Amino acid sequence: MKKHRTRTSGSFLLRHLLLLTFLVITAYPLLWMVLAAFRLEGDAQMRPLALPTPWTWQNFAQVCRNGSFGDAYLNSLMLCSGSVLLSIALAAPAAFAFAQCRFRGRHALFMLFLLGMMIPVHVTLIPLNRLLGSGALNLKGSLWALVGPYVGFALPITMLILRGAFAALPRDLLDAGRIDGCSTWGIFRHIAMPIARPALATVVIFNFLTMWNEFAFALTLLGPGQTTIPLALSQFKGEHDVQITLVSAALSLVVVPLLIVYVFAQKHIIRGLTAGAVKE
Amino acid sequence: MAQVRLEHVGKVYPGNVRAVNDFNLTINDGEFMVMVGPSGCGKSTTLRMVAGLEEISEGTVTIGDRVVNDVLPKDRDIAMVFQNYALYPDKTVYENMAFCLKKRNFMPPANNDDAGFLGSLTSWWKNRQIKRAEIDRRVREAADILGINELLNRRPKALSGGQRQRVAVGRCIVRNPAVFLFDEPLSNLDAKMRVQMRTEISRLHNRLETTMIYVTHDQTEAMTMGDRIVVMKDGLIQQVATPADLYDSPKNIFVAGFIGTPPMNFFDARIAKVDGKLQIKEESFALDVPAAWQAKLEPYIDKKVVFGLRPEHVGSPSAEGIEHAPTIPAVVEVIEPMGSETYLYMKTGATGFIARVDPHRSCEVGDQLNLAVIMANGHVFDVDTTASII
Ligand SMILES: Nc1ncnc2c1ncn2[C@@H]1O[C@H](COP(=O)(O)OP(=O)(O)OP(=O)(O)O)[C@@H](O)[C@H]1O
Ligand SMILES: [Mg+2]
Numbered sequence: 001m002k003k004h005r006t007r008t009s010g011s012f013l014l015r016h017l018l019l020l021t022f023l024v025i026t027a028y029p030l031l032w033m034v035l036a037a038f039r040l041e042g043d044a045q046m047r048p049l050a051l052p053t054p055w056t057w058q059n060f061a062q063v064c065r066n067g068s069f070g071d072a073y074l075n076s077l078m079l080c081s082g083s084v085l086l087s088i089a090l091a092a093p094a095a096f097a098f099a100q101c102r103f104r105g106r107h108a109l110f111m112l113f114l115l116g117m118m119i120p121v122h123v124t125l126i127p128l129n130r131l132l133g134s135g136a137l138n139l140k141g142s143l144w145a146l147v148g149p150y151v152g153f154a155l156p157i158t159m160l161i162l163r164g165a166f167a168a169l170p171r172d173l174l175d176a177g178r179i180d181g182c183s184t185w186g187i188f189r190h191i192a193m194p195i196a197r198p199a200l201a202t203v204v205i206f207n208f209l210t211m212w213n214e215f216a217f218a219l220t221l222l223g224p225g226q227t228t229i230p231l232a233l234s235q236f237k238g239e240h241d242v243q244i245t246l247v248s249a250a251l252s253l254v255v256v257p258l259l260i261v262y263v264f265a266q267k268h269i270i271r272g273l274t275a276g277a278v279k280e
Numbered sequence: 281m282a283q284v285r286l287e288h289v290g291k292v293y294p295g296n297v298r299a300v301n302d303f304n305l306t307i308n309d310g311e312f313m314v315m316v317g318p319s320g321c322g323k324s325t326t327l328r329m330v331a332g333l334e335e336i337s338e339g340t341v342t343i344g345d346r347v348v349n350d351v352l353p354k355d356r357d358i359a360m361v362f363q364n365y366a367l368y369p370d371k372t373v374y375e376n377m378a379f380c381l382k383k384r385n386f387m388p389p390a391n392n393d394d395a396g397f398l399g400s401l402t403s404w405w406k407n408r409q410i411k412r413a414e415i416d417r418r419v420r421e422a423a424d425i426l427g428i429n430e431l432l433n434r435r436p437k438a439l440s441g442g443q444r445q446r447v448a449v450g451r452c453i454v455r456n457p458a459v460f461l462f463d464e465p466l467s468n469l470d471a472k473m474r475v476q477m478r479t480e481i482s483r484l485h486n487r488l489e490t491t492m493i494y495v496t497h498d499q500t501e502a503m504t505m506g507d508r509i510v511v512m513k514d515g516l517i518q519q520v521a522t523p524a525d526l527y528d529s530p531k532n533i534f535v536a537g538f539i540g541t542p543p544m545n546f547f548d549a550r551i552a553k554v555d556g557k558l559q560i561k562e563e564s565f566a567l568d569v570p571a572a573w574q575a576k577l578e579p580y581i582d583k584k585v586v587f588g589l590r591p592e593h594v595g596s597p598s599a600e601g602i603e604h605a606p607t608i609p610a611v612v613e614v615i616e617p618m619g620s621e622t623y624l625y626m627k628t629g630a631t632g633f634i635a636r637v638d639p640h641r642s643c644e645v646g647d648q649l650n651l652a653v654i655m656a657n658g659h660v661f662d663v664d665t666t667a668s669i670i
Pocket of ligand 2: 463464
């Protein structure tokens with residue numbers, strides 16, 4: 001009995017030591033950034049590891065006074081949340097069909113979708129530039145120009161994850177839905193989607209993060225007046241130096257929506273949400 | 281309320297897997313029909329064809345007086361309980377039970393007397409309220425029947441296996457369907473719960489008097505619940521009969537061996553004619569055949585047969601009480617006292633068999649016994665066709 005207990009506490013200790021190390025590695029840069037955001041310029045250079053003396057809101061104030069950062073913030077919020085929603089609205093029904101409906105060429109078609117993941121993003125920069133700038137579309141320069149590429153590049157991974165989730169649905173559950181009077185769409189809407197919430201949360205987080213950080217498309221496709229966060233951040237870089245404290249303050253603000261999305265989505269990642277549906 | 285008729289029904293899965301073959305069965309209105317058979321014999325497939333979840337490859341299925349081959353599951357007026365319960369995990373018990381009612385128009389449309397946009401809007405609202413009240417009434421009624429009133433606001437995750445299966449049954453009751461379909465609903469429950477749910481479902485059947493088709497591989501469930509039982513093997517019906525008939529007069533060796541615990545004993549034997557009388561001869565024993573069997577066994581003289589004898593018909597108190605009963609000499613190998621009875625695992629020659637004896641009969645492993653046989657309850661089967669001769 002006693003032996004058993006010491007062994008568990010030993011593995012407990014080891015596990016938590018590992019987790020703690022990992023936590024320090026991930027959390028330290030974040031902590032450093034937040035602290036730096038509250039420092040004075042000189043303080044940051046003299047004593048980068050100590051607590052700020054004195055604490056100051058000056059950096060935040062300066063970032064907020066900078067009009068283009070606020071615009072970029074709003075732009076990014078609209079663009080990313082819209083694109084995330086659109087990518088899921090498009091990918092989820094398709095993923096369900098690929099997972100649960102039998103039709104000719106479904107495997108080949110799905111492979112074609114996955115091919116999208118193998119295309120390096122930057123290869124498409126020039127063609128996209130030409131396409132969006134062409135007379136017919138004429139989107140180049142506006143925020144709309146980014147929606148297509150963002151959603152398009154999010155689709156393969158979104159479909160992959162969601163198809164996995166939909167394919168794992170117990171057959172009996174879908175059959176029960178059919179007997180209860182659901183059409184295929186009804187099963188998707190009322191049974192599959194609620195159960196797939198953990199997978200949906202995963203793709204929401206993943207896609208939002210990717211889009212929030214996206215730089216290359218934003219740089220090439222947006223017009224002079226338009227900007228997103230990754231672009232706006234680069235302006236805090238002077239010609240010869242980086243204003244660490246300003247960049248830190250800006251970055252601290254940038255992280256906030258990510259945290260919110262994460263906390264919100266994580267609420268839905270309850271492990272084993274299907275628990276209770278069927279006996280495993 | 282409806283009769284269910286299956287005529288020449290067959291199922292061939294992709295890849296030429298034949299799961300069900302020329303299935304003919306009429307299930308009467310209000311009957312509790314149990315389908316039983318070993319794993320993979322096509323029970324679920326047959327049930328799913330009745331439910332409309334599986335395409336019918338051959339033949340016709342009729343529910344009531346409608347051929348339903350091309351009718352969608354939701355329009356077949358059936359409800360189904362699955363082995364895995366198949367409750368919607370994100371919905372409460374109440375929502376689980378109400379879901380199918382929300383999905384259909386089970387109410388006659390209220391007449392829309394005053395026309396106009398506002399009129400139709402109010403009547404739509406009124407209908408909605410009426411439908412809601414009706415759903416609520418039905419859900420609570422079903423919950424009452426099943427005793428799950430306190431669970432209505434819980435999610436399936438927070439229920440025990442027995443409670444989940446009750447909810448699954450409740451989901452069917454609210455529909456008020458013509459036919460209930462059960463696919464091994466109790467096989468995920470523990471032994472005690474299974475016995476309890478068994479009686480509960482039987483009681484439900486008595487109360488609702490709805491046609492029920494119940495699939496199981498557990499022959500105890502089949503025997504205790506069914507009005508009639510279909511025994512299946514390899515996609516073929518072996519026998520359809522009442523539990524008592526199935527037990528007393530199995531049509532072939534498979535049914536005889538499948539129904540009954542412990543199972544029937546089989547002996548490889550021969551029919552011999554000794555002094556003008558027929559005998560069933562095994563290596564280590566010979567049993568005189570009852571006069572009534574003579575005519576039927578006449579063609580089998582000097583041919584091999586299989587002699588079948590249930591454990592309670594050898595060595596039991598009623599057998600031992602018969603005067604001049606024929607006996608089988610055998611050695612006791614294992615003694616299994618069950619309390620109300622004792623099973624002896626015996627060996628005669630090279631053949632083992634089980635005898636159900638008086639619990640107070642004293643014997644020990646290694647004892648040589650002569651066990652009396654009730655010949656009138658024996659069975660004789662043809663070796664080649666496995667069909668029952670007697
Ligand atoms: N989708 C399918 N595709 C191909 N073959 C199938 C399919 N479903 C079932 N089968 C085959 O059909 C036969 C009958 O299966 P079925 O599920 O009806 O058996 P069962 O009697 O319900 O068995 P169990 O007691 O194990 O549930 C089996 O041999 C099985 O392998
Ligand atoms: Mg089955």
